[in-house]
Amino acid sequence: MLPSSGSSKSSKPPSQLTKFLVCGLGSLGQHCVAVLKDYGVAVSAIDLILPQNWEVPELPNLLDDLAIGDCRQAAILEQVKIRECRSILLVTSDERGNTEAAFAARLLNPDIRLILRSDKQNLNQLLSQNLGNFVAFEPSQLSAAAFALAALGDQTLGYFNLEGQLLRVVKYQIKPGDRWCDRWWVHGLNTRNRRILSHTANFSPLPKQFYEWEPEARVRAGDTIVYIEVASSSYSQQAKASSVKQQLHQAVRQGIWHHLKQYISQFWQWTYQYQTRRVAVLCCFTVLILVVCGTILFRWEYPEINLQDAFNATATLLLGGYGDLFGDIKPETPLSFGLQVFSLALALAGTAFIGVLYALLIDLLLTSRFHFSSRPPIPQQDHIVLIGLGRLGQRVATLLQEFKQSIAGISNTELDPGILPQMPLVVDNIVSALSKIHLENAKSAIVITEDDLENLEIGLMVHAANSDVGVIIHSYDQHFRDQVARLFPYAQVLCASALSAEVFAAAAFGENVLSLFHFNNTTVLVTEYFIETGDTLNGLMLSEVAYGYAVVPILYQHDKHESVKFMPAQETRLYVGDRLIVLATSLSLQRIERGEMAPRCWQVQIEKALNQDAVFDGANAIALISGCSLAIARKLMNNLPATLPQPLYHHQAQHLVWELSKVQVTAHLTALKDSNSV
Template sequence: NQRLQWQQFVQGITAKNLKEKITQFWQSYYQSQNQIRRIATIYAITVLILWLAGIVLYRLYYPHITLQEAFYATAVLLLGGYGDLFGGVEFSSSQVEPSDHIPWWLRLFSLGLTLTGQAFVGVLYALLTDALVTSRFQFFNSRPPIPQRNHVVIIGLNRLGQRVATLLQELNQPLVGIHTTTLDQNTLPDMPLIVSNATEALTKVNLSRAKSIVLVGDDNMENLEIGLMAHAMNPATSLIIRSQDRHFSDNIAPLFPYAQVLCGAALSAEVFACAAFGENVLSLFHLSEQIVMVTEYKIEDGDTLNGLLLSEIAYGYSVVPILYQKYSRDNYSLMPWYDVKLYAGDRLIVLATSSSLQRIEWGEMLPRLWQVQIEKALTTNAIMYGAQEIVLITGCSSTTARQWMNNLPGVLPIPLYKHQAQRLVRELTKIQVLANVIFIGQGSSSS
């Protein structure tokens, strides 16, 4: 990929944009995190200029020597050969005067050539040593290759970024991380990693085919700047930007509707507030501009959830039960049936907003505004099966349900939630019991 980028860069150079291309190259190279390479580049340019200047000066002062002799004489000086040329030996036995006749300024310039050349050789050795050590380190600590498509790009692998990466790996999501420094060998060893600044790294992570970009750095403005750059390179990818300032995120979010600007402080405040209710908030996420929390309940005597059906909890408190585990049992049910009744010792995990958790804490259920009217049972067995369905869906006793079914037609005296009543009517219809839903609130009725 890097070789292809170089070819495209060189092929795009024309006489009109030569200056612009040179400036662009130097700016991108100057932003590199490798200080030795920048110094080596500067030294290489300086040595080349001094080499050309030495050739010109020796040709002017010694017009009888050839261009080739001037070229090699300057090269010898740059390689540390000042003593060879100015140690009392003639510069060229046949055509040049002895070295004692060389003016002081040319001797000083020649000494400068030697010193500059020696410094450049030292930098070159440092560059080769750095490349060798880096290659050996990468060999012994090799990471997986960068994904080609449908992957997540995480920029900034601080503690939060590492946690996000760990969660994505647990969900089997392909991802690649970008960080300014090398991570510890034992930190996310199975994650592809690019050690560079974000500006350079964005060209190496197959951004055009990435699924989303997550910026979790500690600098708000840097996150925003990198996010805008990434969006310009791939407008179709999802963009998630971390903010540490609530006012910053509130002001920035309307300006960039294509990005999700999440304030960690605000999210943490919601979690702490919910934890103050005494419940265990396992996780949280945004949905339709609301924070939805994954909350765990362990039912105890006297709890507002004790003795309720899951349907009553779901409709009465506006939550979604996603896991139920009966007391003293190891197995659990995901997305459990709403006919389950909770007892002390049971475990329940729900999706809920902060207002729903507050209603659960205070025991303030939404009003039940619906009832079921039963006309008749078409068969004898329908009476028995109808009583069973009433017990399951309403939670009343079996004796009470049989009494209602033996005295038809009639209206069940238990008020229900709308979806609860509609479900009971559907189940009764399946077993040949004619029933309909009636609205007992103000203003209207439904059947």
Template sequence: MLSSENTHQSINSTETKLNRFLVCGLGSLGQHCVVVLKEYGATVSAIDLVQPKNWDVSNLENLLDDLFIGDCRQANILEQAHIRQCRTVLLVTSDERVNIEAAFAARLLNPQARLVVRSEKQNLNQLLSENLGNFIAFEPNQLTASAFTFAALGNENLGYFNLAGRKLRVAKHQVQPNDLWCNKWQVHQLNTSFRRILSHASNSSELPNQFYEWEPETVLRSGDAIVYIEIADLFPLTQRAATKTKSETRRFWQKIFLGMSWNHLKQKLTQLWQSGDGDRFVRVAMICGITVIFLSFWGTILYRWHYPGINIAEAFYATAVLLLGGYGDVFGGVEFEQQMPGWLRLFSLGLTLAGTAFVGVLYALLTDKLLSSRFQFFFTSSRISIPQQDHVVVIGLNRVGRQVAKLLLELKQPLVGITSTAVEPNFSLQLPVIVDNFTNALASANLTDAKSVVVITDDEMENLEIGLMAHSQAPNSGLVIRTYNRQFSDKVAQLFAYAQVLCTSALSAEVFAAAAFGENILGLFHLNNQTIQVVEYMVEDGDTLNGLMLYDIAYGYGAVPILYQKTSQSPAKLMPAYETRLAVGDRMIVLATSNSLQRIERGELSPRNWYVQVEKALTSDAIFDGANEISIISGCSIGTARDLMRNLPGQLPQPLYKQQAQRLVFKLNKLRAIAHLLPVDSCTENISHPSVN
């Protein structure tokens, strides 16, 4: 049996091991990873091949607990860095091969350590994860592409995620005077089983930096801003917001029927016929198609008229056979019961000749189109018309730029790409591309009517220059600038407040650091100059989530639970009720800032500062139902709740978070039990100084 002294040493050793992290590679990403890990309160060592001369992050040497110079693939260097006592090793050098080799060396020395690797080889990463265990890999460009994409969509659309087979959307909306709930509804009334309010700010204030910093009973006014997450295909807020008059409804149905009308079809055909030279294929196909349909119609009518004994279908099939070159099939060696007139036989021959000609032309055109499409993408993409308005201009079609363009196309967002170099032969995205120097290209991109401009080249100084040029030409368009240095980013963001400045290294570092603690990062987006991460948790025995209610996750840690699943066999619940209590084996997905993730890791819950005082129950049912609500919302035992409701007036013995307490008061008042909130400080004063009452 261990002595108390040995036990204490063992505990300290365990805590040190759980809190020691090793960063291999002190490039821009590695330095930012060190900063975020230190914010978590971790002990951080680092290995780099040479002593860095210029630090992207000031004072980084003082943040590091140890710095070792050498090759991180070498076992002796890893041993010097105390690899066996590390909880996680982050391998983030700029050389992918070095990262993989170092991961092998680290796994041999420490089979339990978590490995977080910078690598873009998705298939290899998956195989290594299956074979090495406790292994996860990210590619910074892929991580940040979604953040740039959502920033480009503007304030209305901040992020999209697919969870449990449903698409979730994070959006910002400014309350309009004609919104159904303007000047009528309170903020908390927008919370439903398919929507959660994340932030609210009045017309005269800015959105808060943390979630839940809003008063539930505030009445929504024109000009207020709200940020929310919702199931995108279930009653989107912006579609339900506007008041629909009878005339609007009538116009809606007129639009539906117009879409099926002959006039609308004729208009579409006219547009196709009058299109440019690039659509000669469509014109010829239209002529051939219309001719074949015309002949089919008249052939069916004539055969049905001359042979009343056959039905319409048989007459049509006979005509179709003739049009497909089947004259010999119909007339070769066939004796007709009724003599066919010569003019009808001649007409049948004409059908075969015309059908052979026109159908042959259609086959030839289709074959030519299929063959040429494989080799003509560059010329085809250059002929795609540039959108006239409400489009996104992506400047720089490098790896990140192509990924951003791909995501925008998936979201059906019109866009145009600009590059100063020739497009690669394997470029397969169907979007208009302007190949020119950036100064000339901006003039051709309909910039003044663009939704936003994303400047994402590999040179951050060039990004700044192009971004300022774009803003001078289109001051009303959104501007997103890509940078690599956090200090540079902060300065640019302060000086040019109209731009969203996203630092690739800083964005990626937050994901790498969160993954270092075992979190599964599903996505990220940018809100109020902060990175919001979509994080998946699996509740384990002994972690800081076990036994907590979702109220604690929301108001105690400042995260937003958006999915809860009891077991892998149970159905996943989107926008779960906060009364849910977590247990071992539960799965939860939250929206969280880096600060929230750090608090979850350390188990630092915010204090509960409010009591609920119940004065009286107006009905006997209120006593019974009120006790049930108290137990459900506060999490106390049903016995405690019943004792409180049987001995009114009384105070719930355990304090609650403010919005949790407000919800309980709202429910009790609805049940005709009079209740109100009391701050913890006032209750303490009353206990310490009873004479005050």
């Protein structure tokens, strides 16, 4: 989840202003400029000194104006025409400087939108309430989720919480025998709690945008489906339950002994982590054997005594009571010489084990006394290795612990005991540390040091040590990231600055970005809209918003006093005051900002209706799904065969054909010859 940005609904700056100001041209600032220029707006920048390293090589040519100086000074802000700017992005590494510059900018331009780089969440909340039109983010928090999710190596691509409901994005490969396999069309997988984001047949290239899939495609084994779901009613939970059931059946078939050996092996590995554990287990096991043997021998030698008396005699000997049984006074029941020797052995063994017990207790007390400075042992298998524990690395580790993942860290320097105290840690040279981290049994490795080349070197070393380990590499340079990703396809290379910049840029246009995740090398933003007069979304149906701008509506609320609707119906029409949350790429947000909808390229030809009820119901379906007036729809249905004059999007038109077939109306799609028809 992204940090709170204060007030979720704030007045937007005048939309006619198309000039934006970026203060700070570090890695984040440069990427912010590049993303903003993709929106087609004018961008100016301020920095204390002229950057020596342009991570975005063409950036000097992208800037409309560049001022060298302190962005906290009114004269410098006036130099780049702050009064004409719609938003200012304060992304220097100095949080105090960012805050002071925000005050100066607001004094010069009361309507300007403030986007701040800051980790002081409480202060940010207070500033948002008092200043208004203000939002603050911390880059490591923005990008940490992408690194953590990439390291999981399972089906989960993203997760976020909306209105107390956990939503997650799942990538799932269809297997033979799955309940979806060979039984469903792709469009049939959409439900009230699920939306399909992507479907690719076996060996097909992955799409870059939503809705690049064929609705009538049959789900086959080997296909890959990406979908978002409300987790409480997830197919994945059902699949997990089914998987557990299959594992139970498999356990019965393979026999209990196989699993018992596995549990014993795991227990022995647990005792191996600390030698004292193994000593304690051996002592307990030996004492148990001696108690059983002693009880049996006493009962066998003297059948007239009961089991309790035999056990008491054995326990007395083990607790050092040899003198109580064989002192100056002879026992009433004479013992055989062999049993007396065994009794002496019991007494000696008991004395030795009591000494060991005292030693273990003292060791335990001493260990617990200094437990505050100790860390857990390195996991043996199925763990995630985190190399580099700076600000971003620590945030990633925290998220992985929240995911209940087994992790182990590597650092060149010792961490403060209060930082991630429950994380196993190896403090050593990274090359040496890799041999101590059980890399051969690890699930994945995240490399987040301060140097791109070092990250690449370590990533290659990890892959050479174990080619099955998932490798996630952090890069500060987007160009370097693209090259490495193409040359080493087994590695996931993420640029934290590029990920964060998309959120900062979207916020500059007044959008409230709630979360983000990585999907097919594209950043997807969970973005919240409040529909206002003049918005490009006002008056549109959700089907037009979805297919026209390539976004996925996942939450709709007509009024703040009404309940929210997850995965809302496509026929819902937006009005002023409505709240809408969508999944969108940066390109989609740019198109919404400019009002550039994709062309409608399909028409529906209606052939016949089987009866009069079909004519009535068909007209209702046409008006509801296409958005045309009911009068036009009834006129059309009374003059069949006919073609709906209003062009539609492919998925929208296909949906209309399906609904018409349900009410016994025959129809089919035709592509417009002029693909630019609107």
